[in-house]
Amino acid sequence: MPSYLSPGVYVEEVASGSRPIEGVGTSVAAFVGLAPTGPLNQPTLVTNWSQYVAAFGEFTDGYYLAHSVYGFFNNGGSAAYVVRVGGAPGGENATAGAPAAVAASSAPAELTPGDPAELGTFAVRAIASGTGGPLSVEVADPEGEGPAERFKLVVKDGDKVAESFDVTAKKGNRNYVVTQVKERSRLITVQEAAPAGQLARPENQTVALGRVTPAAVPAVPAPAEGAHPGPAQYLGDSADRTGFGGLEAVDEIAMVSVPDLMAAYQRGAIDLESVKAVQLGLIAHCELMGDRVAIIDPPPGLNARDIRVWRQDTAGYDSKYAAVYYPWVKVFDPASGQSKLVPPSGHVAGIWARNDFERGVHKAPANEVVRGAVDLETQITRGEQDLLNPVGVNCIRAFPGRGIRVWGARTLSSDPAWRYINIRRYFNYLEESILIGTQWVVFEPNDEALWARIRRNVSAFLVNEWRNGALFGSRPEDAFYVKCDAESNPPESVDLGRVICEIGIAPVKPAEFVIFRLAQFSSGSGELEE
Secondary structure, eight states: OOOOOSSSOOOOOOOOOOOOOOOOOOOOOEEEEEOOSBBOOOOESSSSSSHHHHHHOOOOTTOHHHHHHHHHHHHTTEEEEEOOSOOOOGGGOOSSHHHHHHHHHHSSEEEOOOEEEEEEEEEEEEEOOOOSEEEEEEEESSSSSSTTTTTEEEEEEEEEEEEOOOEEOOOTTTTHHHHHHHHHSEEEEEOOOOGGGGGGOOOOOEEEEOOEEEOOOOOOOOTTTTTTOOOHHHHHTTTOGGGGGGGGTTTTTEEEEEEHHHHHHHHHSSSSHHHHHHHHHHHHHHHSSSSEEEEEOOOTTOOOOHHHHHIIIIIIBBBBTTTEEEEEEEEETTTTEEEEEEOOOOHHHHHHHHHHHHHHHTSOOSEETTTOOOSSOOOHHHHHHHHHGTTTTEEEEEETTTTEEOOOOBBBBSSSGGHHHHHHHHHHHHHHHHHHHHGTTSSSSSSSSHHHHHHHHHHHHHHHHHHHTTTTTSSSHHHEEEEOTTSSHHHHHHTTTTOEEEEOOOOOOOOOOOOOOOOOOOOOOOOTOO
16 A cells, blocks of 8 residues: 655556456467478477478478478468477487488489570579470560660570560669579579679570589488387477477467378388377377367378278277378479378368468368368268268368368267367367466455456456357357356365356357258248248
């Protein structure tokens, strides 16, 4: 209580009593897998594909971490934590089957650029081989009127035009020939061959370019058998912050995926029992944390019947903190220039993040297009999904004219109350938001005034959720209740220093089965009139 000792006017700042609860983020993913380089067993935040490449390297043949992270960002993801396992610090792998070695052996040989050819005050050289014959560069007049320094630069592969650029010799212009060719050309490079003040438009001419030659590539040892990390490296240790244990210190993670687990299974490095051990460890991690959901990848190469057997017998998981998606998706692989089958978890995580941003976490992340998917490992019929959907396998299907879409939104729980993914994730969101937004309550006087403030703040938060369509009911009273009074806080509970607040909500569940009932009636009979 302040002291007032002399007459005067006093201005004081007082708390308004209202402490609004803000919703937490729900779209941060975590990926555990293999990469050529990067920090080992250290959760690293990346917010775009370029950051991932800078930290962990490009696409690597035989592994799926890079493809999963790329699919995550391509489908709407905005932030992810990446944990690299199975290697040693500094990019050198402790295991003999190094992703870096695989990448080097499968990459095309490096090329030495050809000898430079004179092009006025510029020099041009080839950086790639032509497919139709030797490369040449032609300088021609530009289309339309323009400054005298403008010209057209045409790259020919034999007799065929391979690239064409409308450029200028004026340095600093956005169409400056050196800059444009550097950013857009895959075949040539242009350099200045004179001081900036002497640069001029080259004369119309055609020059042949010297051939590129392959550079010597050092021999890379082949990966050894059984070189993939075992289950223990994935599970890790919470004390040492390794594997899944390293994710326990990151609160904002909402979904976790282990895409490279199936790469080890494909190569025969681990069996299905080891796969099950890792997936059970992932589910246990999500259940322990209570604020994230595991996205499980099924084994590749299985038909719908085999997946049903795998789900019920081999992997009989029963958890409201996990979901499985089938089948694998086929994407374009920039490393090989061909299509490649990858586990669906990375793309699904991106769809969850996109759904949260566009509609809200309360909306089921289904009937959404899988961006970047060019095909599926197998086409699922409606009859096959009739067998898979009841056992919690979320199908990814291709629909004529509507693309490839996620067509399921179920968890792996046998409890009907937690059947849908959006219900589990929405409760995670509510619990985390209320937990963080009510930290001010600790050590406050435990009386009716405090109980009233708690009721007011939590109710205000839930009213906003109801207005956003996340809660069922035509009135707030039908959508939720907040009970924090003398009945829920008897004297013996107050004596123990406890404040108990009971909250009940009616979440909106998805319209999974839409049924239209049509009937014939005689015109004018009035049988269907209200």
